[in-house]
Amino acid sequence: xxxxxxxxxxxxxxxxxxxxxxxxxxxxxxxxxxxxxxxxxxxxxxxxxxxxxxxxxxxxxxxxxxxxxxxxxxxxxxxxxxxxxxxxxxxxxxxxxxxxxxxxxxxxxxxxxxxxxxxxxxxxxxxxxxxxxxxxxxxxxxxxxxxxxxxxxxxxxxxxxxxxxxxxxxxxxxxxxxxxxxxxxxxxxxxxxxxxxxxxxxxxxxxxxxxxxxxxxxxxxxxxxxxxxxxxxxxxxxxxxxxxxxxxxxxxxxxxxxxxxxxxxxxxxxxxxxxxxxxxxxxxxxxxxxxxxxxxxxxxxxxxxxxxxxxxxxxxxxxxxxxxxxxxxxxxxxxxxxxxxxxxxxxxxxxxxxxxxxxxxxxxxxxxxxxxxxxxxxxxxxxxxxxxxxxxxxxxxxxxxxxxxxxxxxxxxxxxxxxxxxxxxxxxxxxxxxxxxxxxxxxxxxxxxxxxxxxxxxxxxxxxxxxxxxxxxxxxxxxxxxxxxxx
Amino acid sequence: xxxxxxxxxxxxxxxxxxxxxxxxxxxxxxxxxxxxxxxxxxxxxxxxxxxxxxxxxxxxxxxxxxxxxxxxxxxxxxxxxxxxxxxxxxxxxxxxxxxxxxxxxxxxxxxxxxxxxxxxxxxxxxxxxxxxxxxxxxxxxxxxxxxxxxxxxxxxxxxxxxxxxxxxxxxxxxxxxxxxxxxxxxxxxxxxxxxxxxxxxxxxxxxxxxxxxxxxxxxxxxxxxxxxxxxxxxxxxxxxxxxxxxxxxxxxxxxxxxxxxxxxxxxxxxxxxxxxxxxxxxxxxxxxxxxxxxxxxxxxxxxxxxxxxxxxxxxxxxxxxxxxxxxxxxxxxxxxxxxxxxxxxxxxxxxxxxxxxxxxxxxxxxxxxxxxxxxxxxxxxxxxxxxxxxxxxxxxxxxxxxxxxxxxxxxxxxxxxxxxxxxxxxxxxxxxxxxxxxxxxxxxxxxxxxxxxxxxxxxxxxxxxxxxxxxxxxxxxxxxxxxxxxx
Numbered sequence: 001x002x003x004x005x006x007x008x009x010x011x012x013x014x015x016x017x018x019x020x021x022x023x024x025x026x027x028x029x030x031x032x033x034x035x036x037x038x039x040x041x042x043x044x045x046x047x048x049x050x051x052x053x054x055x056x057x058x059x060x061x062x063x064x065x066x067x068x069x070x071x072x073x074x075x076x077x078x079x080x081x082x083x084x085x086x087x088x089x090x091x092x093x094x095x096x097x098x099x100x101x102x103x104x105x106x107x108x109x110x111x112x113x114x115x116x117x118x119x120x121x122x123x124x125x126x127x128x129x130x131x132x133x134x135x136x137x138x139x140x141x142x143x144x145x146x147x148x149x150x151x152x153x154x155x156x157x158x159x160x161x162x163x164x165x166x167x168x169x170x171x172x173x174x175x176x177x178x179x180x181x182x183x184x185x186x187x188x189x190x191x192x193x194x195x196x197x198x199x200x201x202x203x204x205x206x207x208x209x210x211x212x213x214x215x216x217x218x219x220x221x222x223x224x225x226x227x228x229x230x231x232x233x234x235x236x237x238x239x240x241x242x243x244x245x246x247x248x249x250x251x252x253x254x255x256x257x258x259x260x261x262x263x264x265x266x267x268x269x270x271x272x273x274x275x276x277x278x279x280x281x282x283x284x285x286x287x288x289x290x291x292x293x294x295x296x297x298x299x300x301x302x303x304x305x306x307x308x309x310x311x312x313x314x315x316x317x318x319x320x321x322x323x324x325x326x327x328x329x330x331x332x333x334x335x336x337x338x339x340x341x342x343x344x345x346x347x348x349x350x351x352x353x354x355x356x357x358x359x360x361x362x363x364x365x366x367x368x369x370x371x372x373x374x375x376x377x378x379x380x381x382x383x384x385x386x387x388x389x390x391x392x393x394x395x396x397x398x399x400x401x402x403x404x405x406x407x408x409x410x411x412x413x414x415x416x417x418x419x420x421x422x423x424x425x426x427x428x429x430x431x432x433x434x435x436x437x438x439x440x441x442x443x444x445x446x447x448x449x450x451x452x453x454x455x456x457x458x459x460x461x462x463x464x465x466x467x468x469x470x471x472x473x474x475x476x477x478x479x480x481x482x483x484x485x486x487x
Numbered sequence: 488x489x490x491x492x493x494x495x496x497x498x499x500x501x502x503x504x505x506x507x508x509x510x511x512x513x514x515x516x517x518x519x520x521x522x523x524x525x526x527x528x529x530x531x532x533x534x535x536x537x538x539x540x541x542x543x544x545x546x547x548x549x550x551x552x553x554x555x556x557x558x559x560x561x562x563x564x565x566x567x568x569x570x571x572x573x574x575x576x577x578x579x580x581x582x583x584x585x586x587x588x589x590x591x592x593x594x595x596x597x598x599x600x601x602x603x604x605x606x607x608x609x610x611x612x613x614x615x616x617x618x619x620x621x622x623x624x625x626x627x628x629x630x631x632x633x634x635x636x637x638x639x640x641x642x643x644x645x646x647x648x649x650x651x652x653x654x655x656x657x658x659x660x661x662x663x664x665x666x667x668x669x670x671x672x673x674x675x676x677x678x679x680x681x682x683x684x685x686x687x688x689x690x691x692x693x694x695x696x697x698x699x700x701x702x703x704x705x706x707x708x709x710x711x712x713x714x715x716x717x718x719x720x721x722x723x724x725x726x727x728x729x730x731x732x733x734x735x736x737x738x739x740x741x742x743x744x745x746x747x748x749x750x751x752x753x754x755x756x757x758x759x760x761x762x763x764x765x766x767x768x769x770x771x772x773x774x775x776x777x778x779x780x781x782x783x784x785x786x787x788x789x790x791x792x793x794x795x796x797x798x799x800x801x802x803x804x805x806x807x808x809x810x811x812x813x814x815x816x817x818x819x820x821x822x823x824x825x826x827x828x829x830x831x832x833x834x835x836x837x838x839x840x841x842x843x844x845x846x847x848x849x850x851x852x853x854x855x856x857x858x859x860x861x862x863x864x865x866x867x868x869x870x871x872x873x874x875x876x877x878x879x880x881x882x883x884x885x886x887x888x889x890x891x892x893x894x895x896x897x898x899x900x901x902x903x904x905x906x907x908x909x910x911x912x913x914x915x916x917x918x919x920x921x922x923x924x925x926x927x928x929x930x931x932x933x934x935x936x937x938x939x940x941x942x943x944x945x946x947x948x949x950x951x952x953x954x955x956x957x958x959x960x961x962x963x964x965x966x967x968x969x970x971x972x973x974x
Contacts, residue, residue, distance in 0.1 A: 024888060024892075027891075028888075083968065087968075087970070089965075089970055092931075094910050094911040094930075095911060096907070096909045096910055096911035096912070104905060104907075106907050106909065107898075107901065107907060109907065109909060109911035109912060110911065111911040111912075111913055111929075114891065116924075117892070215706075215711065216706070216707075219702075219703070219706035219707075219711075220703075220706075223869075223917075223918040223919070224702065224706075224918065224922060226923070226924070382710075392946075396949060397948075397949060400949050401511060401515075404514075404601065404940060405511075405604070407940075408938065408939060408940055408941065409940070409941045409942075409943060410940065410941075410942050410943065410945065411594075411943040411944065411945075412942075412943065412944045412945045412946065412949070413944055414594065414943065414944060418591065420583070420591075420593050420594060420596065422583045422593065422596060422968075423581050423583055423965055423967075423968050424581040424582060424583035424596035424597065424598040424941060424965075425583070425596055425598075425941060426598055426939040426940065426941040428938070428939065430710075430938075431710040431711065431712075432710070435711060436713070437603075437713070437934075437937070437938045437939070438939065442598075442939070443581075444579075444939065447924075450924070451895065451915070451917075451924045452895060452913040452915065452924070452925065452929070452931065453891060453894075453895055453896070453897065453913065454895065454896045454897070454911060454912060454913040455896075455897050455899075456896060456897065456898040456899065456901065457898065457899045457900055457901060458897065458898075458899045459879075459899060461884075462883060462884060462887050462899070476970055478576075478910055478911075480910075481570065481574075481909075481910050483574070483576055483963055483972060485970060485972060
């Protein structure tokens with residue numbers, strides 16, 4: 001499978017002691033050096049795309065088209081963080097010159113962000129590339145200058161090993177220190193990783209239950225460390241009456257059906273709760289549009305079982321109608337499910353009915369009036385996204401003000417699946433969507449693994465190059481309170 | 488004491504429900520509006536400085552000179568955050584324009600940071616103004632657009648109430664929404680505050696034990712929230728042999744004596760561990776310089792008791808010499824203590840000897856060679872500061888690389904007490920110095936209470952003004968990947 005003789009998998013103790021030894025070397029590397037490492041990893045993954053996709057499809061059943069796109073997304077992320085390094089704003093250089101005349105006299109202060117040290121990354125089942133071994137957490141931690149130890153996901157062990165071998169070889173060939181990257185496997189190793197004293201932060205994408213358990217481990221350490229987790233999301237969608245006028249209802253129904261069944265519904269941005277006006281008949285249109293969607297094979301037997309029991313539990317709830325769904329014929333397959341109920345029913349039992357069902361299911365919630373709509377939104381937990389479908393000239397200011405507190409991304413039109421890679425992107429939201437303010441997606445992912453350090457009255461020969469007065473790295477800087485761009 | 492009829496103290500439930508109601512109004516306020524609120528609070532505190540200082544001195548015994556300076560520092564902090572609001576970079580506006588030709592097509596994304604919601608602030612005993620009711624946590628949370636509920640410190644209840652009344656009146660007169668600020672008192676109320684569902688983050692300055700307990704409460708909530716704590720610090724100082732040449736030894740000894748006894752040693756930046764070459768006689772010089780320092784009255788009987796028992800415990804340790812110290816004659820007073828030992832002794836029992844003693848004490852640790860110095864530094868916990876005293880032309884690169892991982896501020900020359908207020912300042916460090924990457928000091932204090940939100944394909948009439956294409960607020964922005972300053 002690979003020409004490398006590197007053994008990609010090791011024990012936590014081995015990996016952590018190599019990472020701790022590598023950390024000062026990574027911290028001393030220049031941003032442009034690390035950008036070259038990230039580019040090298042991206043290029044190596046792109047070169048091996050056919051082999052990677054074939055193996056990923058064997059293990060994940062997500063299909064070669066989707067997986068080929070996901071490799072491109074993953075290498076795009078690596079290159080975005082290389083661009084972040086090239087830009088230099090991520091170092092947040094701030095210089096206050098000395099002022100001996102001030103009362104009290106002000107010392108010279110030169111501040112920047114520095115890497116925290118070795119980072120643990122837990123990869124996800126549903127994105128075997130983009131949120132896995134070489135995904136956003138790994139890319140942003142390496143960009144920050146932190147060694148990375150990935151805990152492989154058990155749903156794609158062979159792909160994890162191959163990806164790790166490619167990453168290790170590319171980093172080695174590009175001159176990165178030994179210990180910059182390692183892979184560990186197994187639940188016990190994951191637990192040991194979060195608790196290892198050398199680890200300074202954890203990145204995680206996965207289930208609410210698994211994430212909460214690791215968050216608790218990270219918080220209960222003798223020296224607690226930050227846990228950056230993305231855990232679960234229902235992604236509420238609100239459709240107004242005006243949005244359903246004319247033939248728009250059928251268009252929206254087809255759009256929703258395409259979004260919630262995409263990738264067998266195994267996206268954290270799956271639109272799981274859709275609020276529509278009562279009497280609109282929208283739920284029936286969605287069922288019609290989703291009818292005939294082939295039941296796809298889900299990632300693992302466990303995920304398929306959880307999907308079927310979650311959908312069955314909601315369907316069996318008094319007041320919930322099943323418009324589409326049923327038992328899977330093939331093992332491990334996910335049949336599209338469309339459920340419908342009223343806002344009043346949801347408000348009687350929000351804990352059950354507003355829970356995420358991970359898979360190709362959506363619950364259409366019919367609201368009688370604005371106050372019911374607002375009451376349901378107040379009961380929805382934090383989410384990655386919130387979507388509005390309204391008529392072009394409709395006043396939705398009030399509605400948006402109720403969606404903003406719920407989610408990290410607010411969409412007008414469109415559907416939440418599909419998360420563009422770019423500087424402005426954000427993928428996060430209040431608990432339980434994420435545990436933290438910034439996540440593995442978007443340029444600020446880097447800052448999770450950086451801490452400020454300020455040098456007071458320090459001779460230039462001792463300072464990092466980024467803080468030299470002449471600005472040799474051509475960084476954006478704040479000088480005596482004023483933000484300045486390099487000439 | 489005040490002309491206001493406002494009752495500054497209320498229950499957590501009252502305060503939290505007012506804060507939750509105020510939150511959307513604060514979130515909708517413009518940065519310049521909030522800057523005016525902060526200026527109004529600063530002006531009101533400055534106008535009442537005499538009255539505030541008198542009351543603070545009655546409760547804290549810190550003296551009117553120090554306390555008058557601390558009011559100036561506090562209003563300086565409020566005005567710094569007003570300047571942060573005026574600058575606008577804190578909103579981190581990032582705009583990626585749509586690209587319909589991309590594969591897949593890219594939507595328009597407009598991103599900024601938005602306030603998280605109501606914030607709890609626990610004030611400190613040792614800074615009754617600057618890290619208390621109207622201190623850096625409060626100033627930065629209000630700047631971010633978050634309502635604040637302060638838990639008063641029991642060491643200065645009357646000052647807390649007066650300060651709160653002044654803050655509430657100033658905010659009210661400046662037009663801030665009711666519920667923007669409240670004060671609660673008592674340990675039970677503090678516990679309830681951290682656990683209240685409306686609270687989105689906690690700021691804390693205080694002891695390691697108290698901070699850990701509240702951190703655990705915040706982490707164990709059904710929906711965990713971030714706990715931004717500053718807990719304790721030993722602030723190691725390393726003095727090289729070359730730095731002690733000639734009359735420099737006596738100068739450094741006097742400087743250290745002045746720093747560790749300042750404010751009866753009740754500073755989180757107190758230089759508690761000082762590493763010097765064995766045989767330098769430096770410890771004796773420090774004892775001589777500190778001899779005769781008047782025993783000041785400490786903040787509370789509990790702090791005085793903890794200081795005396797902590798100093799006695801270290802002094803009684805085999806291998807530790809007491810060069811200065813003794814029992815206090817007046818109740819609640821802190822007598823300067825100078826202890827000395829060897830690096831070898833410290834390495835036998837680092838947990839006891841490297842523990843912070845809060846008060847006017849310093850432990851001089853004599854190292855025989857570089858390897859002993861490095862071994863002690865490896866055993867020191869995270870700290871707010873690390874200081875180097877070396878000769879001007881000495882190569883200290885290796886030493887600095889060992890200090891950087893320990894602390895958030897590295898000083899050359901000088902002493903760590905005294906934390907200048909400014910854009911470049913940082914006051915934090917690895918556990919147990921702080922629990923988080925950014926703290927209440929410095930311009931990035933604001934970002935602890937902001938979360939990213941991105942608007943996808945959203946009509947301008949619904950967007951916050953900060954995200955309008957024409958840049959009406961004249962903000963620094965990143966447009967399609969390029970950082971731009973307002974013309």
